[in-house]
Amino acid sequence: xxxxxxxxxxxxxxxxxxxxxxxxxxxxxxxxxxxxxxxxxxxxxxxxxxxxxxxxxxxxxxxxxxxxxxxxxxxxxxxxxxxxxxxxxxxxxxxxxxxxxxxxxxxxxxxxxxxxxxxxxxxxxxxxxxxxxxxxxxxxxxxxxxxxxxxxxxxxxxxxxxxxxxxxxxxxxxxxxxxxxxxxxxxxxxxxxxxxxxxxxx
Numbered sequence: 001x002x003x004x005x006x007x008x009x010x011x012x013x014x015x016x017x018x019x020x021x022x023x024x025x026x027x028x029x030x031x032x033x034x035x036x037x038x039x040x041x042x043x044x045x046x047x048x049x050x051x052x053x054x055x056x057x058x059x060x061x062x063x064x065x066x067x068x069x070x071x072x073x074x075x076x077x078x079x080x081x082x083x084x085x086x087x088x089x090x091x092x093x094x095x096x097x098x099x100x101x102x103x104x105x106x107x108x109x110x111x112x113x114x115x116x117x118x119x120x121x122x123x124x125x126x127x128x129x130x131x132x133x134x135x136x137x138x139x140x141x142x143x144x145x146x147x148x149x150x151x152x153x154x155x156x157x158x159x160x161x162x163x164x165x166x167x168x169x170x171x172x173x174x175x176x177x178x179x180x181x182x183x184x185x186x187x188x189x190x191x192x193x194x195x196x197x198x199x200x201x202x
Contacts, residue, residue, distance in 0.1 A: 004068065007157040008061065014150045015057050016098055021050045021143045024136045033114055039109045043137075046088030046144055053081050053147070075158035082151040089144040096141060100134035 025047035034041040060067045060074055067074050086092075094108060115133050 004064070004161060007161060008064065010085075010150055010154045011057050011061050014147060014154065015061075017143050017146055017150070018050050018054045018057065018165060021046065021140050021147070022054060022191060024140050025050065027136070028115065028133075033060035035038060038144075042091040042094070042111075045091050046085075046140060049084040049088050050144075050147075053085075053151070056081065071158045075155045078151045078158060082148060082155060085144055085148045089141060089148060090105040092137065092144065094139045095134065095137045098134055098138060100138060102130050104111070104181060 012192075025043055028043050029039055029047055056077065110132065
């Protein structure tokens with residue numbers, strides 16, 4: 001009961017923090033698509049992982065009864081997302097030390113495409129909001145680190161639920177076996193007493 005409660009709470013927190021990541025990175029992906037430019041890896045990895053993770057979180061919440069029965073598998077998938085978010089955060093690590101109030105993107109300014117050097121040359125107004133783009137990427141970086149922690153935590157609670165369910169199953173099996181054996185013993189005593197013939201002494 002306690003494990004299920006904390007698991008559900010952590011899942012809801014994961015969804016809450018995944019929504020801004022998906023929204024902000026979708027803004028960048030949409031800009032790259034409209035400009036017909038390849039989306040850089042540091043945006044694409046975290047975006048794809050976040051979208052898949054959001055569907056996974058919603059699915060495990062809706063089918064919570066199934067999640068409890070296959071808690072070990074849920075923990076395994078959560079650990080995969082744990083590693084995937086580490087990869088996404090690692091790709092975006094360059095933004096960690098950026099000062100978004102006076103940001104000089106450097107090589108990132110080129111890779112930002114319509115939001116950076118390419119947009120500046122073509123007169124795209126998106127390229128004039130450098131500080132905004134820096135702040136969005138930095139927020140996604142921070143939320144990504146939080147998701148790393150959250151998915152590790154939910155994997156732990158899923159394993160906790162799995163262990164508790166194993167204990168309950170073993171206890172139930174033991175009780176059933178004891179009750180079954182006691183019934184058999186009681187029936188055997190009744191049958192033996194029933195077939196016992198009375199003896200008369202003359």
